[in-house]
Amino acid sequence: MAFAHRGNGSTRRFRTAGTLAALTMGASLLAAPQAFAAGPTQAELLKACDWASLCNFHPQSYWGYTGPKHQVGSTAYNCGTNTNQHRIDWSDTTTAANTVGVSVSASYKFSLVFEASVETSYSHTWENSHTDTESNTINISPRSVGWLERGTSKQQAKGWWEIQFKNKYYDHYVWYIYDFQQSGFNKDNPSYGYVNFKDRKMTSAEIGAHC
Amino acid sequence: MRDARNSSVISRMHRIHSPLGMLALAVCSLLLLSGCAGGPAGGSRAGHAEREPAVIGTDGSAESRVVAAIYRELLAAAGQKARTSDTAYVSPAHTAQAVVDGEISIAPAYESTMLRALPGGQTLPGNMEATLSMALPPGIVALPAAAAQRGLVVAVTEATADRYGLLGLDDLGAVKDRLTLGGPASGDPGAPSAASVKKAYGVTLAPAGTSRTADVLVLRSSDPALARGGLVVLGDPESVVPPEHVFPLISAPAVDATGRAALARVNDLLTTGQLATLAASVEAGGAPGKAARTWLRAQGLLR
Numbered sequence: 001m002a003f004a005h006r007g008n009g010s011t012r013r014f015r016t017a018g019t020l021a022a023l024t025m026g027a028s029l030l031a032a033p034q035a036f037a038a039g040p041t042q043a044e045l046l047k048a049c050d051w052a053s054l055c056n057f058h059p060q061s062y063w064g065y066t067g068p069k070h071q072v073g074s075t076a077y078n079c080g081t082n083t084n085q086h087r088i089d090w091s092d093t094t095t096a097a098n099t100v101g102v103s104v105s106a107s108y109k110f111s112l113v114f115e116a117s118v119e120t121s122y123s124h125t126w127e128n129s130h131t132d133t134e135s136n137t138i139n140i141s142p143r144s145v146g147w148l149e150r151g152t153s154k155q156q157a158k159g160w161w162e163i164q165f166k167n168k169y170y171d172h173y174v175w176y177i178y179d180f181q182q183s184g185f186n187k188d189n190p191s192y193g194y195v196n197f198k199d200r201k202m203t204s205a206e207i208g209a210h211c
Numbered sequence: 212m213r214d215a216r217n218s219s220v221i222s223r224m225h226r227i228h229s230p231l232g233m234l235a236l237a238v239c240s241l242l243l244l245s246g247c248a249g250g251p252a253g254g255s256r257a258g259h260a261e262r263e264p265a266v267i268g269t270d271g272s273a274e275s276r277v278v279a280a281i282y283r284e285l286l287a288a289a290g291q292k293a294r295t296s297d298t299a300y301v302s303p304a305h306t307a308q309a310v311v312d313g314e315i316s317i318a319p320a321y322e323s324t325m326l327r328a329l330p331g332g333q334t335l336p337g338n339m340e341a342t343l344s345m346a347l348p349p350g351i352v353a354l355p356a357a358a359a360q361r362g363l364v365v366a367v368t369e370a371t372a373d374r375y376g377l378l379g380l381d382d383l384g385a386v387k388d389r390l391t392l393g394g395p396a397s398g399d400p401g402a403p404s405a406a407s408v409k410k411a412y413g414v415t416l417a418p419a420g421t422s423r424t425a426d427v428l429v430l431r432s433s434d435p436a437l438a439r440g441g442l443v444v445l446g447d448p449e450s451v452v453p454p455e456h457v458f459p460l461i462s463a464p465a466v467d468a469t470g471r472a473a474l475a476r477v478n479d480l481l482t483t484g485q486l487a488t489l490a491a492s493v494e495a496g497g498a499p500g501k502a503a504r505t506w507l508r509a510q511g512l513l514r
Contacts, residue, residue: 042257054468058344058352061333099255121341160349162463172259174464178349180255 039170042100042177045163049110054164057110057117057180059157062124066192067094067152067183075147077202078140079211086140091133094152096126096184104128104182110161114182118157126155130185138197145206146199153193155186260350263465265293268315270306273493274361274433274486278319278457280503281477288513289473291466293317303361304328307460311351316465320353321361323453325460339454352463354471356456357478359486361432363396363452365403366442371426379446383414383427390426393419397429403451411449438488457486480510 040048049055073090096104096111104111105128115126140146161177169175186192202210267283269275279295286293296315300306306318307325322339325346326332332346343353367377375386383390392405398421405416419425423436427445430437432455437444447454459466459474466474485506492502507513 039257039259042255045257054471056352058347058349059341060345060349121338121344122335123338159344162352164464164467170259173262174260176258176260176349176463178256178258 039172040175043102045161045175045177046100046102046110047108048163048165048169048175049113049161050108052163052169053166054162055109055113056162057114057159058162059117059121059159061159062118062122062155062157064153064155064186064189064192066194067154069149069151072148072150072195073136075145076138076140077145077206077210078142079207081142083139083141085137086146087135087137088146088148089133089135090148091131092150092152093129093131094154094185096128096182098182099180100177104184114157117159118155122157124155124189125187127185127187130187134195136195136197138199140199141201143202143207143211144199145202146197148195149198150195151193153186153190154183155189156181156183260464262467263316263462265291265317265465265470266296266315267293267317268296268298268300268306268309269319270301270303271299272490273499274457274490275303275306275319276499277489277493277502278481278486279317280499281481281507282317282319282459282474284500284503284507284513285473285477286466286470289469291470291473310460310462311348313462316462318460319457320460321455321457322356323362323455325353337448337450339456343458350463352461354459354461354466355475355478356458357481357486359432359457359481359483360444360455361457361486362455363399363402364430364432364437364444364483365447365452366428366430366437366444367426369441369443372443377443377445379448380408380412380414380451381446381448383408383412383416386414390416391419391422392416392427392429393422393425394428394430395421395423395434396431397421397425399429399431401453402429407451411451432483433487433490435487435491437484438491442484444483457481476512477507477510480512 072092073088076086076088078084078086098104102108102110104114106112111128115128118124118126136148138146138148158179158181161180163175163177165173165175265286267279269279283293283295298309298314300309303319303321303324304327306315307320307328309315310318310320311329322343325343326334329346332342334345335341340353340355347353365380371377375388376382377386392403392408396402397404405418408414408416416427428442430442436442489502489506493499504513
């Protein structure tokens, strides 16, 4: 066993050294990917639409969907022994978001280009920010807690950006962003959205805290 | 700079231009480093391309050659050099595919033909621009189409158009007289029938077979009668005839904003009738470039 072990020693050392080198290289890449990227970030490219010689969004697909469920308004507690009505006032803002992570605002040209493209291509209104404010009255069973759960009607478009420059930008005249997706409130198709009343029995801790 | 082309557009668009880039890509692939894409989770990624010389391809038909010549002249006037490819492709579909494959960078393309060549994208009835955008791969752009169409057209005489105030098939609803529908191309695949016109526009026309004396004529866009007879091609907002407007299909880096604006100037002026006249002059032996220049000058688009 000992001989066999020693006999493989050089190979093992070589493999270990190779592995270490690979790990070191990988670690350095992990630490500084920009050293290899040598180009603009996607956010820089989108913002460059403001002054680029050409900035077009080419839509590839569009769909409506229901956004993730979330609570709107406050939680209501019924400490009584009868079913009670509670009014919950709520306000919920849906903001547009994209895969690049740049905030979607009318102050950026890319935002206007995207909006025009979606409205022209799919005949859907685009809003970068939308707030709904409502009041709902709910019946809460005795010793129960009630709240409102909302899934917002949303829309999303996917496509690619084409950005051209009169002078080279990061060494190139033509840049793209592929597989760009941006989502936002779906004003034209409210059927994707819902607001549901939810309730459950209060825990003893909640009874102690609220009743 | 045009490199040797790969048949895959995606791989073409993602070409890495330096050994360092190759190394980075390889390591990124192996380690699945999202940071290499330069963006957050979600999948979008940046890429670049080089400016390309504009190489225009045609399918060898008189129509395609003269439209290509129009594109070349307009680009040259806009300060962008363009040349015509030595290769003549066998059909408009093959020409469009050659743009997608990167063999050429510009071609006259036709809407429904293009969609048949590249099936699979989402379709939006009544919105051809968006449908084309969704059918094309990244890096390939369908620029706005001209008024001119190939394939089948529906036309009336100028006298009929004036008498009933006809601009499109949708205007037929206001006509009290019962008009006839027919023409030499009325038996062609995809030709509108009295039934399809009734379904789309609610208008009852009397079938008249292949008669050239029908009130509403179904013709091939290359029919010399269009120009000779001064016929008025009717609009077809409900697309009873599959739309086949001609448009420049381009590789994105090949045409800059100035070039695109120049190409767009022709769209309202190049009608089906005008295109038929231009194609007829080329078929009669005229040089496409000369025909294109003469027409563009007459339209005030070229000095």
